[in-house]
Amino acid sequence: MSSKYDVLVIGGGNAALCAAIAARRSGVSVLVLEGAPKFYRGGNTRHTRNMRCAHDAATEILTGPYTEEEFWEDLLRVTGGQTDEVLARHMIRESKDILNWIVEQGVRWQPSLGGTLSLGRTNSFFLGGGRAMLNALYLTAERLGVAIEYDAEVTDLVIEDGMFLAARLKRPINGETEIRATSLVAAAGGFEANIEWLKQYWGEAADNFLIRGTPYNRGSILKMLLDKGVQQVGDPTQCHAVAIDARAPKFDGGIITRHDSVVFGVVVNKHAQRFYDEGEDIWPKRYAIWGRLVAAQPDQIAYIIFDSTVVTSFMPTLFPPIAGQTIAELAGKLELDPAALEKTITEFNAAVRPGTFDHTILDDCVTEGITPPKTHWARKIETPPYLAYPVRPGITFTYLGTRVTKEARMLMADGRPSANMFAAGEIMAGNVLGKGYAAGMGMTIGSVFGRIAGREAAKHARN
Amino acid sequence: MHGTRILDEADRLMTVCNSCRYCEGLCAVFPAMEMRRAFSDGDLNYLANLCHACGACYVDCQFSPPHEFNVNVPKTLAVARAGSYAAYAWPKVLSGAFARNGLVLSIVVAISMAAFILGFAALNDSCVLFGVHTGPGAFYRLMPHNAMAALFSAAFLFAILALVMSVRAFWRDIGTPIGGHADGGSIFQAIRDAGELRYLDGGGVGCYNEDDKPTDRRKLFHHLTFYGFLLCFAATSVATLYHYLLGREAPYPWWDLPVVLGTLGGIGLVVGPIGLFAVKMRRDPALLDEFSYGMDVGFIAMLFLTGLTGMLLLFLRETWAMGPLLALHLGAVFALFITMPYGKFVHGIYRFAALVRYAQERRTAA
Numbered sequence: 001m002s003s004k005y006d007v008l009v010i011g012g013g014n015a016a017l018c019a020a021i022a023a024r025r026s027g028v029s030v031l032v033l034e035g036a037p038k039f040y041r042g043g044n045t046r047h048t049r050n051m052r053c054a055h056d057a058a059t060e061i062l063t064g065p066y067t068e069e070e071f072w073e074d075l076l077r078v079t080g081g082q083t084d085e086v087l088a089r090h091m092i093r094e095s096k097d098i099l100n101w102i103v104e105q106g107v108r109w110q111p112s113l114g115g116t117l118s119l120g121r122t123n124s125f126f127l128g129g130g131r132a133m134l135n136a137l138y139l140t141a142e143r144l145g146v147a148i149e150y151d152a153e154v155t156d157l158v159i160e161d162g163m164f165l166a167a168r169l170k171r172p173i174n175g176e177t178e179i180r181a182t183s184l185v186a187a188a189g190g191f192e193a194n195i196e197w198l199k200q201y202w203g204e205a206a207d208n209f210l211i212r213g214t215p216y217n218r219g220s221i222l223k224m225l226l227d228k229g230v231q232q233v234g235d236p237t238q239c240h241a242v243a244i245d246a247r248a249p250k251f252d253g254g255i256i257t258r259h260d261s262v263v264f265g266v267v268v269n270k271h272a273q274r275f276y277d278e279g280e281d282i283w284p285k286r287y288a289i290w291g292r293l294v295a296a297q298p299d300q301i302a303y304i305i306f307d308s309t310v311v312t313s314f315m316p317t318l319f320p321p322i323a324g325q326t327i328a329e330l331a332g333k334l335e336l337d338p339a340a341l342e343k344t345i346t347e348f349n350a351a352v353r354p355g356t357f358d359h360t361i362l363d364d365c366v367t368e369g370i371t372p373p374k375t376h377w378a379r380k381i382e383t384p385p386y387l388a389y390p391v392r393p394g395i396t397f398t399y400l401g402t403r404v405t406k407e408a409r410m411l412m413a414d415g416r417p418s419a420n421m422f423a424a425g426e427i428m429a430g431n432v433l434g435k436g437y438a439a440g441m442g443m444t445i446g447s448v449f450g451r452i453a454g455r456e457a458a459k460h461a462r463n
Numbered sequence: 464m465h466g467t468r469i470l471d472e473a474d475r476l477m478t479v480c481n482s483c484r485y486c487e488g489l490c491a492v493f494p495a496m497e498m499r500r501a502f503s504d505g506d507l508n509y510l511a512n513l514c515h516a517c518g519a520c521y522v523d524c525q526f527s528p529p530h531e532f533n534v535n536v537p538k539t540l541a542v543a544r545a546g547s548y549a550a551y552a553w554p555k556v557l558s559g560a561f562a563r564n565g566l567v568l569s570i571v572v573a574i575s576m577a578a579f580i581l582g583f584a585a586l587n588d589s590c591v592l593f594g595v596h597t598g599p600g601a602f603y604r605l606m607p608h609n610a611m612a613a614l615f616s617a618a619f620l621f622a623i624l625a626l627v628m629s630v631r632a633f634w635r636d637i638g639t640p641i642g643g644h645a646d647g648g649s650i651f652q653a654i655r656d657a658g659e660l661r662y663l664d665g666g667g668v669g670c671y672n673e674d675d676k677p678t679d680r681r682k683l684f685h686h687l688t689f690y691g692f693l694l695c696f697a698a699t700s701v702a703t704l705y706h707y708l709l710g711r712e713a714p715y716p717w718w719d720l721p722v723v724l725g726t727l728g729g730i731g732l733v734v735g736p737i738g739l740f741a742v743k744m745r746r747d748p749a750l751l752d753e754f755s756y757g758m759d760v761g762f763i764a765m766l767f768l769t770g771l772t773g774m775l776l777l778f779l780r781e782t783w784a785m786g787p788l789l790a791l792h793l794g795a796v797f798a799l800f801i802t803m804p805y806g807k808f809v810h811g812i813y814r815f816a817a818l819v820r821y822a823q824e825r826r827t828a829a
Binding site for chain 2 (some may be wrong): 039047048049091110125126127128129130131133135140249250254255256312315316317318334
């Protein structure tokens with residue numbers, strides 16, 4: 001059995017659906033192959049919440065202007081210059097229009113009510129979160145007549161001389177089949193859920209990583225494309241990793257396993273030693289660095305230690321903190337050496353200098369005479385009960401991807417553009433994000449390049 | 464630990480939701496939750512009664528089943544809500560009625576209707592029961608107006624007393640964080656929110672019924688039922704005023720205000736409950752509180768029965784069927800009144816109280 005479509009979209013997240021809708025709106029036939037079952041459709045988009053778009057004036061949902069130039073500077077800052085300027089600037093320009101286009105596809109915004117992140121000016125929040133956003137896109141795609149298959153595991157891509165011919169597919173019921181299409185849009189995410197692949201770069205440490213998204217983000221399409229001569233982009237060791245609760249499930253713990261309490265205490269490793277300046281930077285940069293820091297520690301585990309005076313200063317947490325009336329008791333519960341933890345906390349407390357605490361700015365609460373220092377927000381940990389969260393690296397997404405042009409067209413290893421293969425979303429995010437991350441950029445990349453890929457793939461199919 | 468297993472589960476979910484907060488724009492439950500970090504029984508009962516069961520948070524949730532976090536807020540709060548009705552019921556001895564609501568209702572209805580028919584027959588000879596009566600006072604040839612008024616006033620006043628006592632206990636329990644009496648502004652806000660079913664719209668797209676495509680059907684049928692009920696109540700009130708102030712006796716001509724109000728209300732009370740029942744039958748089982756099924760359907764059936772007998776009475780009041788239909792209608796209304804505090808009717812009262820509290824909390828926080 002085989003069938004033929006104008007545009008085949010592999011993947012089922014934000015980028016894939018934007019591509020499918022854009023292509024379908026251009027009047028061509030479109031099939032979406034989502035590898036996951038319906039509940040888990042959408043990959044990481046399920047767990048997202050907002051999107052960063054440039055805009056020239058405040059809107060109903062955004063508190064102020066966020067210019068193209070400011071977006072560009074933010075991108076430059078987080079990536080340390082590891083970005084393709086032409087692509088990035090193109091994306092930022094297109095992001096202005098996406099803000100409205102995505103609403104036309106049924107996605108709804110909400111005002112930022114909770115203020116859990118200070119993003120009311122730069123980022124638009126999906127009403128109901130990422131899954132609500134996905135639900136809206138799927139409803140629109142279905143209404144427009146896009147064909148969608150779940151549990152659709154692509155086992156092979158037939159590519160000849162940079163030209164996509166067909167995808168081989170294993171269906172749970174109908175068995176093996178081949179689907180031909182005039183154009184391909186690959187929007188199948190990264191490989192963060194593929195521990196074996198991660199191990200190639202991280203070694204055995206990857207066994208201790210927790211994956212924040214679904215177990216379906218295995219990067220199989222990415223691997224096929226790279227194996228078949230598509231040019232690679234991005235550093236395979238680069239990924240968005242944050243410190244999440246060590247008690248979280250191995251996969252799909254999503255947003256609720258995060259901790260934002262680092263500034264209120266200290267972080268120690270399994271030897272009860274501090275290893276990095278907990279006061280180095282402001283949210284969200286500090287949020288984004290702790291995954292890598294913990295990944296570099298023995299057994300990839302660390303503990304955020306704080307005291308009872310600050311428990312209501314940060315977001316409520318899914319898992320309650322582990323508590324002890326003394327530092328030694330807490331150490332016992334964490335299976336740390338009590339004497340070592342007492343020494344670390346005592347030395348830290350002795351090094352704290354008086355200042356005025358304000359966690360929203362780089363304040364003047366500092367330590368003196370210890371290594372590493374805590375350069376802001378340093379306050380003594382001295383009011384029992386003493387509390388701790390165990391944390392591990394939580395991998396959100398990876399940056400290794402396929403190189404693309406401004407038209408989202410894949411480039412082959414020899415530098416020639418592919419005739420009919422396009423990529424969008426996490427699978428090509430590394431073009432724009434060489435490293436680092438700023439909230440909501442993944443969704444911007446997905447929607448902007450998704451729409452471009454869909455249009456271009458449809459244009460190719462019509463010709 | 465809480466008083467019941469379902470409150471423990473509600474507490475677990477609110478802890479999950481409070482560390483996520485993606486749903487905060489969907490309805491009042493989540494912003495109210497965000498004002499707390501720990502949840503007393505009263506807090507959970509408050510949140511349970513703020514929930515309008517639109518289902519949006521279930522469809523939008525990353526962690527709803529089959530995810531291992533197993534987050535099903537609409538269903539859990541629906542079960543907790545039903546539990547709260549029993550928990551605050553007055554007198555306490557009747558709180559068990561909620562659990563066996565279907566049975567209690569059918570017995571009360573059967574007895575009430577039989578009592579009216581037998582009562583009519585005993586008071587009058589059978590020619591009167593099946594006779595044709597027309598003109599002012601026709602109804603009262605079967606039962607004197609004063610007897611009717613006394614009987615229904617007693618039932619109504621008892622219902623009001625029981626409801627006031629119950630909702631008072633509820634209000635005290637949910638009021639702990641801020642205390643105090645309801646202010647006018649908050650009550651007005653709650654009237655608007657309840658009147659338009661503001662939180663039964665999935666954050667704007669409609670209610671999630673049988674699948675993940677939202678519609679506003681449940682809202683429409685609920686409006687028909689609720690406003691139908693209010694119109695019928697208004698019809699009765701106007702008729703009472705006519706009787707005592709103007710000395711005009713029922714039945715009234717079709718164009719007169721009590722009949723116009725009653726007819727419009729009756730249509731609402733027939734169509735609304737049928738629609739609500741149909742929607743309930745098709746609703747995604749994942750969202751349904753199966754324990755309250757009897758109570759929900761019982762109340763829908765009571766309203767339908769009231770509306771239907773009323774409409775039949777209107778159309779057939781000049782035939783021999785008037786006597787039996789009047790007995791059935793009065794039996795249905797009587798049963799509705801006395802079971803009001805022990806069935807699904809209370810959801811409106813508790814929800815309203817919760818909306819007042821929410822409006823108050825918002826004003827305090829602002």
